Amino acid sequence: MAPYDDWNRVDDDEEDELQDNSFYDAKRDVILFCIDCSPSMLELRPDPEDESKMTSHLYAALDSAMNLQKRKVITGPNDSFGILLFNTTRRLDKSRTQGSEIKKSMFLYQPIGPLSAPVIQELIQLLHSAQEDPEELRKQFPPTESRVAMGDVFTSCNWVIRDGAPKTATKRVFLITDEDNPHPSSKQLKISAQTTLEDLAQAGVVVEPFFIQTETKPFDVAKFYSSILQTNAFVDDDDSDPSVLSESISISRIEDLLSQMRFREVTKRALFNIPFELAKDFTIGVKGYGLVTEQKKGEYKYFVDLGDRLEVAIVKTGQLDEDRQTEIDKSNIVYGMEVVGAAAPSNDDDTEADSMAAIKVVKAGQRPFYNAEEMRSFRTLGLEPGLKLLGFKPRDTLKFEDNVKHSLFIYPEESSYAGSKRTFTALLKSMIKKKVIGYARGVLRRNSTPTIYAILLQEEDVNEVDPTGFHIIPLPFADDIRSAPIEEGYIASDDLKDKARAWINKTTIKSGYVPDSYPNPALAFHYAQLEASAFREEFNPDAFEDLTEPRVDLIHAKAGKLLKEWKIELANDHSATMVVPVTGSKRKAGGAAESISVVEVKARFEDGSLAKFKVDQLKAFCRSQNLSTSGNKSDLIQRVEDWCKLH
Amino acid sequence: MAVERAGYTVTMFVVDVSKSMGATRTVELPPGPNGEQRFAEMTHLQYALQYVKFKIQDMIYNGRKTDQCGVITFGTEETDNQINTQHGGYESVTEYIPIGTPSAATLRKLDELEPSEVFGDPIDAMIVAVEAQNKHLGNKKTWTRKVFLVTDGEGPIELEDWEATAKKLNELNIALTVVGVDFDDEESGYAQVNKPEFKRVNENFLRTQFCEAVNDSVIGNLDEALQNVSQPDVKTPRSTLMQNVLRIGDVDTRTDEAMEILIKTCKCTSINRPKSFKKFAIRPKTTREEELEQQSMDVDDEKEVTITYAQLKARTEYYVDKSDKKDEEEEEKVKTEEDEETRLEDMEKVEKEELIRGFKYGTSYVPCPEGQFPKLPTKKGIDLIGFIPEKKFRREYSMGEVQYIWGNPDNPTAQCAISSIVQAMYEKGVLAVGRWVTGDGRDPKMGVMSPALFEKVHCLLWVPMPFADDLRKYTFPSLNELRNKKGEIVTEHPYLPTETQLEAMDDFVDAMDLMEAGRDENDNRVEWLDTRDSYNPSFHRLKQAMFHCAVVADLDTNPLPPPHPDLLRYFEPPRKIVKKARGTIDNCIKTFNIKHGNIKLSFGSFIPLFTFALIVPKVVKATRKDGHNHANDDDDEMLLLDRQPSTSKQSHSASQAKIVQKPAGNDSETEDDDDDGEMLIDKAEPVKRPNPLPTPARSLPSLSQTDQDGDESMDVDPQRDPDRLIGRTDPLGDFRSNLERGDVVTKVVEDMSAVIQEVVLAPFASRRSKEMMDCLTELREVCLKEDEIDAWNTFLPEFKRKCIESSPGNKEFWSRVQKVGRSLSLISDKEAKKNGGTSTVSESQALEFLD
16 A cells, blocks of 8 residues: 555555545545746746756746655656646647637646656756746747736636646645735736636635745735635635635745645645543544654565556456355455364264365354354444543643654544534643643544543644644553563663763754654665655665764764763773673573673683683673574574674 | 473363263353343363363464463263273373374364263373373473363372372473363352362362462462463564664765664564454355255254354456457446446456556556566665654654564674764664665665663664655645635634633533542552553454354354453543533533534444535435435334244254253343333444344344443343443342452443443333342442542432332332432442541431432
């Protein structure tokens, strides 16, 4: 299953065993980039990254689109994209087939369709030539004299999407422009923009604006867009209030365009929509989202070589009665304990002489197995999906180690319980004030296990990066908690601790753990190879940079000396030099006599008399150095010699 | 809790199959679909075998090869044991199942056991068992040896020389458990009525002489033993220590400034998943089989019709569409599940060998025969990245299981190094960031490490953190700040809480504080809710279900008993807290005035409850409505199909128990609260179910019902709501048995009150009037004694009101209460004081209340 689908899954396979996942597969994303080609968008300005180069807003927009496509092509291979440019005189070349005419002054650079390597490469080539010749984009897409009516732009978006997008997909238009007032003098055009946008909304298309502003050309949303985008709000989220402005983005630094797009790259999808009972008769509605989920490499698929092309093989899994080679319908499956292969001799089943499948023979009327519904009730203990508040405790009651799975995020949902938002907000504020966390029992989906959750509040962030709401953290059950297997060990002296603290002081990252600094290197390495292979390019592993590796140069520069001092102190620590078995380890009595120090070992190694050690002594030494203790004495000596050569 | 070495055990079951074990007994079963009491009649032997099978099933479940057992039967008509073969004697003892790792076949073999017509000697059988065990183990001294003796003690015991046997048991360090059918039990106060004198003597011998003489021995009653096996049992396996290294700095080129600490890691939390069930389906009979069956039926009338269930295997098939793709492209985009099915028919099946592995890159494909590209070259170890202030740690980023990181326990230097870092981190209030690679070439994981200072050892705790790729950055509208069309901040809006609302919520949060909501053994107020006391309800319930179906032959006549109450411990907030918070809750309900929308969540549909921006609202409503209607239809059908549990023909096979249906009154009795008028008002949406299987309706859950707490609930046992400890079938029995547990008094009182009210207000309650009066009397007594006075004083006025004012109510019942008078009235302060409690009701109020 592609990783894209994994995003939509809260729980492991077992919990979803009886759940129909086909629903997810049918959902696809469609994004149409709708980019302004006005002279100001084409205007050349110094590249903020590299002052010697010239760039333009259009270039940045196309570059962001390309980068987004490169990501999405891997994570969501079924998604479709398109690029529509407006305010350009470029007309359609005959070679491209297109369903409908689009309005004047608009150019469909990429019709909506699933991505493929050639499509992306074409865009990359365009960007390459624009880099060589900054005027390339102006040549390719010459701007129009006057601005095209925004109403026409929206109508064209509608047509393009209607032609190219699957009906069931989530459809969005990424509108990129730097003009805050396209029609200053015409009320008529403003109204037409509004009505065409409504049409778009009716067709189920959401417009996500990305407004570019510069110091010289500020972007005032209130001038034109705030009133027309209003109508779009009601499809944004089913609980959005039309009287509140939908989120629109003004980007002051063009470099932020891509990161802003990333925020919206994935359609916001709720994993569940359930009641949250604070107390009897005091229930609100919440929606749940997975904000932290492990992103895995997509699993490989199977292909068939048909000579002229590769075709994906469709995988069909069914439950089979092996002896009869018949496939069993899901609704007829019952569940129980494993039974043994051959039937007991007392049963006269001569027909089953060469039976492969294990069978259980019962008398008519007896029912030895559970049905699917019973299985579900065992799993959920008869609880319907929902959260139920158990109470509150101080924040420090949630321990670091009370964790088994990733958290989920909940946000109020008005449509089923009017008043959810104010109640949710009040609860959030009270919990901030009282510095408490909540605890709740929850069954999040129809087939999931009742779980106890800690409810952690998320305060509003100044940077507005983090949404306000609650994180719910599944707590381990007693069954999931393992006790510490080691109960005793050496404790460092205060001197040694102080020496450690000295270098720790120098290697502290004040900002905390910021996930953005650590892109998954294994995943990036995989994607890079996949992309190179798709583009038929050579992959150069040496060019790959792993950003998660420790920055050793910095560590040594800042704390090298202190680390050295700590190491010396450690070596001098008298308790630390001997290889002594710790009490509680399962060594035989008298183990202390077998202990040997590192110094002794090295001395014997130097004069070649390692063989004088007893096997038990060598084993104890190997164990202390994380070396294997298997084999006979000569194996052990060999291993110790190898170790001595390295240390 | 001492960790016993798992496995490496040989358990001998010594089972009495003497004539007396063939006597029948009546065993209570969980109530039937309509709450009628149900009993099964079975032999002592069948009942006792349930225990043995549970024990063996436990071994099968754990799946350890070194967990072995053997079964010795005594009182057998024939004699078949090694000692007899070699030396003679030891008659009527059979080595029934040789020692080995048990399997489902072991259970089946036990099912074939039948009581004999003779008697056998338990001591003889034990000697045979010990001998066989000893022979099997040879010189394996470290193995644990166990003997279970299961007997009714009604056969003659040879009392000569038993001391030698006891001595032998002690010599071999054997743990002996004697489980007696209807043995007296001091703890539960059980004493068998009309116990035959010779049984008393035997029992007495086993208890006071034999078990006394064996160092490691337990003797108990079978009923108790069977109850104990259903107790949730937490097995905490020892975590395996994995070796690794913690690297600080550049250990390759700057060795004197860099450090490698030898460490061991192991799991601190690890999700314990239930074993998966196997899938089965009824195998249709072939014509030939039917003929054969018919023939044998003709020959032998006794011959029974059988049904064969086949265990299923997953099969994966690959199909490919070789047709020209062009014209299909358009349709493919909108394909749905059904389309997929029909499309498969036009496709060609391909063998797995012909397939090439590869990845999708949009519509282009990238072949990759290995199944993966070369992996990122990594080096085993945990690299220290740096330290972060504890305050900056974001708890919600913790995304997986926690690990311990220890300095190598055989290397003091490593331990000191870890200890110094741990102490310094703790002092400074920082956590460490690391990059963990479990083995060369494995994918790295990021995580943070927290210092953990145990009394005698220091270590680090690791939890994985997300990579940039693992975060979904969804945007949500601000909850605190709303803007209007003009972009101005709105301060008053239905989405924003008012001052009054904020105050109400503050009070609510205070009232629901859990820090003193629990009680310890000494009745001190303690924190409530502890993960170490929380059993995974699914895990234990599924395990219980699995054991049950391995042990019984028919789930309709012998359904799964309700879940152990410990599993439901944290399903509801503590009742005392809720009771105390009632005022603030009512205030919140009033102040926040939440209106439940008309769109009820359609739990019935299999489609998860996603709400997509792009679904046109109209369509959504239409589908929901459809789903609802459909579900209703199903339910109607359900009622028609509802059958009495099949009282299948009596059989000769073991483990086949005959059901005795106690007269459940006439059908009216079967009407339960679902039909109660009050309940109908907020009846939850019925749940859509798959088509009923060709099995009786017992398996199907009751219709959705709404219990007193307003929880939608569904359970296979309709007479006992899933979160209740007390059912409507035998409330008094449930009440008493749960009270014995001690720690659930509040919950029991609450449930009892609810059940009494439900039963009294249900139609045809008069038949149970007397029973309910008993319930009331006992409930009051418990409330008075167990400091649940408030519970009684709150319940009674409410109950009175319901009886008198509600429709239909039950005025007649209330007048019975009045007749009893003062002793069933409110509990006054005077009365309360006598019993060490408090009450706000005065004596005169209590007197007046019943007038």
